[in-house]
Amino acid sequence: MPAITLESQRFELESGESVLAGLERHGVEMPSSCRSGVCHTCMLRAVSGTVPPQSQSTLKEAQRRQGLFLSCCCVPEADLEAARCEDALQQIDATVTERDWLSESVVRLRMQCDPLPDYEAGQFMNVVFPDGAIRSYSLASVPGHDAFLEFQIALLKGGKASTWARDAAQAGSSVRLMGPLGSCVYLGGAPERPLLLAGTGTGLAPLYGILRAALADGHQGPIHLFHGSLRREGLYLVDELRALEAAHDNLQYHPGILHGEAEEGIATEALDALIATRLPSLKDYRVYLCGAPEFVQMMQRKAFIAGASLQDIHADAFLPAAQPKD
Ligand SMILES: Cc1cc2nc3c(=O)[nH]c(=O)nc-3n(C[C@H](O)[C@H](O)[C@H](O)COP(=O)(O)OP(=O)(O)OC[C@H]3O[C@@H](n4cnc5c(N)ncnc54)[C@H](O)[C@@H]3O)c2cc1C
Ligand code: FES
Structure with missing residues (x-):
């Protein structure tokens, strides 16, 4: 079976097991959320060895060239040495400036940070909670047009982020955001297209x-x-x-x-x-x-x-x- 080496420690993987699942099974603390290649929170950098293309398919070309890969979708065929790369994802501190109800079950949060991050309409950001939990939320704001970041959050009963958005978040609350991420974005350049x-x-x-x-x-x-x-x-x-x-x-x-x-x-x-x-x-x-x-x-x-x-x-x-x- 292939093994993963992280921070000079070697961990055996089981057959068909992802790097993320294998590290967690061995008790290594790893950030993660979607476990499907979307949120990018489980990213690592390959130091030596080959990562399967699937583990890089949602990354940018520059990230691939640096050897970055998503450990939740990485099932290596041979031994791999990897390093943590927390700096590869931009993290920013933001402050909630407005909270209002768009319906009985949807809260709108507007946030401010200085400067606002560069993003494209339709991207999402990860909210990073102090205990390490991470949830992704899409940006409803428009870059260059809205002077804030806007999120619309559905309130699920008992949900971690839902409970925070409903009970705790208020003007002045501090939030840690990661991103922006995602490629489901407004593409200009074809004004006649339906x-x-x-x-x-x-x-x-x-x-x-x-x-x-x-x-x-x-x-x-x-x-x-x-x-x-x-x-x-x-x-x-x-x-x-x-x-x-x-x-x-x-x-x-x-x-x-x-x-x-x-x-x-x-x-x-x-x-x-x-x-x-x-x-x-x-x-x-x-x-x-x-x-x-x-x-x-x-x-x-x-x-x-x-x-x-x-x-x-x-x-x-x-x-x-x-x-x-x-
Ligand atoms: C790219 C991306 C963008 C997203 N954008 C938004 C957005 O703009 N607005 C938004 O409201 N959400 C969005 N989400 C979903 C969001 O990330 C959270 O999953 C969701 O808000 C629930 O988080 P929670 O912490 O409140 O619940 P959790 O604590 O994660 O879950 C609580 C319980 O509810 C269950 N559960 C979680 N989601 C659902 C669901 N949809 N239906 C039924 N049961 C569920 C869980 O399995 C668990 O049992 C997005 C997700 C992704 C991947
Ligand atoms: S956990 Fe979301 S990309 Fe790996």
């Missing part, structure tokens, strides 16, 4: 940033924003999105719910079915999909079948953080 933005729940957060970045960029092509929720209470920013729709001829906002009374302007249909009815062909579309992993994965397939090319389908599945073992 855009499909579709998300469930707080999947609206990155789409709200991407939408406003596109409008600020003078996007000319049609923009369709589909936002889905189980019930009417889960739809938020409805008035703001309707106002944007009224102000921009090329924007159409399509809210949809699964359960509840029909209401003017709100469809009662599954979001994928609503998209298929209103946009039967997605040829030439740039597609952005965010929110519940099941929705995102299903829509990636459906968007491709409806004619969007693979390189034009951008997605952020809101994977939950892996929970600590008892």
Whole structure:
């Protein structure tokens, strides 16, 4: 079996075991969250040996050249020597400046830091808690336009970050952020292209940033924003999105719910079915999909079948953080 050497200590890996899982099994403390190659918190640097391409697939070319890799997706075929690389991910201290409720179950936090980090509309940041727990949240703000970082956080019962956002976070609270990260971002340079933005729940957060970045960029092509929720209470920013729709001829906002009374302007249909009815062909579309992993994965397939090319389908599945073992 291959072994991993970290800080001069050698640890045997089991067959098919990732570097992260193996180190943890041997009692080594490692930062991690998604365990799926998304949040980048488990990054290490290869000192010698070869890492599988899969463990670098979501990294930038410059990071690959430095030998950085994600230990949660690294199942090496031969011995590997690695080093910690905490400095490879930018960490910044931010202060909560505003907290308000966008719905009964969604809190908006605005944060300030000096200077604001460089980011692209649609990226996400990791919130790092003092005990080492990490949660990823998408940026709903627009760089160069909003003088703050904005996050929209769904309040899950008993969730660590949810409880903090609901009970503890307030104006003046300090927060440690890591990032920005992610490539589901607004891409300029093709102002005539039609855009499909579709998300469930707080999947609206990155789409709200991407939408406003596109409008600020003078996007000319049609923009369709589909936002889905189980019930009417889960739809938020409805008035703001309707106002944007009224102000921009090329924007159409399509809210949809699964359960509840029909209401003017709100469809009662599954979001994928609503998209298929209103946009039967997605040829030439740039597609952005965010929110519940099941929705995102299903829509990636459906968007491709409806004619969007693979390189034009951008997605952020809101994977939950892996929970600590008892
Ligand atoms: C790239 C990325 C971007 C994200 N952006 C956002 C965002 O903008 N807004 C946002 O609200 N969330 C976002 N998330 C999800 C977020 O990171 C957290 O997973 C989520 O907020 C739950 O964290 P928590 O600490 O409150 O709950 P946890 O303490 O992690 O979980 C508590 C319990 O709830 C379960 N659970 C966790 N998530 C779900 C879920 N979705 N449905 C049902 N059960 C669940 C867990 O398994 C656990 O049992 C994003 C995730 C990723 C990977
Ligand atoms: S990328 Fe490895 S834990 Fe998230």
